[in-house]
Amino acid sequence: MPRSRRAHAARRGGRGARSSAKAESQASDDEAASEVLSHCSSASESTSVAEEGAGSDAVDEQAQQEEVEDKLKECIDNVTDKSTRTRQLALESLRLAFSSKTLFDFLLERRLTLTDSLEKCLKKGKGEEQSLAASVLTLLCLQMGSGPEGEEVFRSLKPLLISILTDSSASPVARQSCAMALGMCCYIAAADVEDLVSCLACLEGIFGTSCPEESSSVPTHHSPLLQTLHCNALQSWSLLLTICPSSQIKKILDNHLLKLPLLLSSDNVNLRIVAGETIALLFELAHELEEEFFYEDMDLLCTKLKALATDSNKYRAKTDRRKQRSIFRDVLHFIENGECHEETIKFGLECMYVDSWVRRRMYNAFKEVLGSGVRHHLQNNELLREIFDLGPPLVLDAAAIKASKISRFEKHLYNSAAFKARTKARSRVRDKRADVL
Structure with missing residues (x-):
């Protein structure tokens, strides 16, 4: 088996x-x-x-x-x-x-x-x-x-x-x-x-x-x-x-x-x-x-999920409220629309898509056990690669590894451009708010 x-x-x-x-x-x-x-x-x-x-x-x-x-x-x-x-x-x-x-x-x-x-x-x-x-x-x-x-x-x-x-x-x-x-x-x-x-x-x-x-x-x-x-x-x-x-x-x-x-x-x-x-x-x-699965208590369940997705009770810690709201928004959206939030996991030169609750539970379980080592195992552990349909471990030569690396200067240029773009976008939004007020 x-x-x-x-x-x-x-x-x-x-x-x-x-x-x-x-x-x-x-x-x-x-x-x-x-x-x-x-x-x-x-x-x-x-x-x-x-x-x-x-x-x-x-x-x-x-x-x-x-x-x-x-x-x-x-x-x-x-x-x-x-x-x-x-x-x-x-x-x-x-x-x-x-x-x-x-x-x-x-x-x-x-x-x-x-x-x-x-x-x-x-x-x-x-x-x-x-x-x-x-x-x-x-x-x-x-x-x-x-x-x-x-x-x-x-x-x-x-x-x-x-x-x-x-x-x-x-x-x-x-x-x-x-x-x-x-x-x-x-x-x-x-x-x-x-x-x-x-x-x-x-x-x-x-x-x-x-x-x-x-x-x-x-x-x-x-x-x-x-x-x-x-x-x-x-x-x-x-x-x-x-x-x-x-x-x-x-x-x-x-x-x-x-x-x-x-x-x-x-x-x-x-x-x-x-x-x-x-x-x-x-x-x-x-x-x-x-x-065409039907759940009789769907309305009651969705009411509970909505309350947790919008919970603002002050007696709960702020980080707990934020984490809870984020998770339950995803749960509620899936229950109502059947759409699962997609997450992209990058490791080495590869990436993996977590696009279902089954794959999400599987990936989170391995991440809890392996911690920061999960990416290494996704690259090299044959068990994980088979479970997540990644195929055999990639064999890369030195040239491919070197070509995949980005210099610090290139990272600096990219981050600077992204910062400027964010600033411009936020400025436009603030201007619109000012006009409305």
Whole structure:
């Protein structure tokens, strides 16, 4: 199923001398945590220099690559260290490295060792260590892809992720990361429909507690940490919707198009936003199944969406209001007109169009996991390129890379011209306003 499922998703688209010593130790720890990433960055820089410069730089590039791998091997060994601090630093370094580079060949022969180490961190660690371990697990699965290697990683740790996620006594931070890890790893490497259905049910059991009881119209109040957990669970659940078979989508539409609008009344802005985006996603999937799909409570739903799209309540933070209005304008426009806001993602010499709620959920999920490394993976990770229909990674020669770069002087000229054009346009608008007044 992994390959056919993936193709299906692609189509859908931290007194006195003592405190001083402690501060120095903390600083050195922070430096250690980012050491692997800095080596990865320097290796990347040397790669571009090698492409532009002399052949002798290839030797330096090989040396840099070997240095990066030595650092990664050390980090993998440190994941099982006796010191909690050392383990956390190693996990953070691995997280940074895995999100910024594609390391399939390096990790292929080390995945079982690393999986066993992550299992120990999830079982015996607490809070932050468990959270980091779940994040590294997600990235390991992403590096391995949807083949037997990724499936093996997911299958071995899926029960443990579900155990932590459903344990109300576990750390909320750890549960949040496990919710994201379960959704993403299932999306990448689920072997069959049974795996998918069980993960959907588990995630639904988490965010479902935010829905009001039948006799109430107000969502149950939870602490901010639990609201974040429910938000993560709903995001992962909606990601898995994009790979559900039609028969499963029909059941979900019947059960959730009445429940999810209730979350629009949540006092947590992020939960409201994710609920709105999920509703739009469900409508899109419904129209794919049935072109003339009809929703009975459309008027009530649109009234709620309009209120959120124009919300000006002063008790909400200004940034929250702005973000909410922007998202819900898009949701409302899609529900009423069937048109999705299009976004263009540029990476290297390529670009990708996010023109549906399915592709939007997929892209946002990878961006949340990879951070700033998402563009590198879009360029080089075969899994992402297949999911988003980008084809094989481009092989560019030095001349093409050099030709694609714009000099600082050219950028300055372009920005100056754009500034002048904006100033003229605004001046004309101001003049018209003055005339009216």
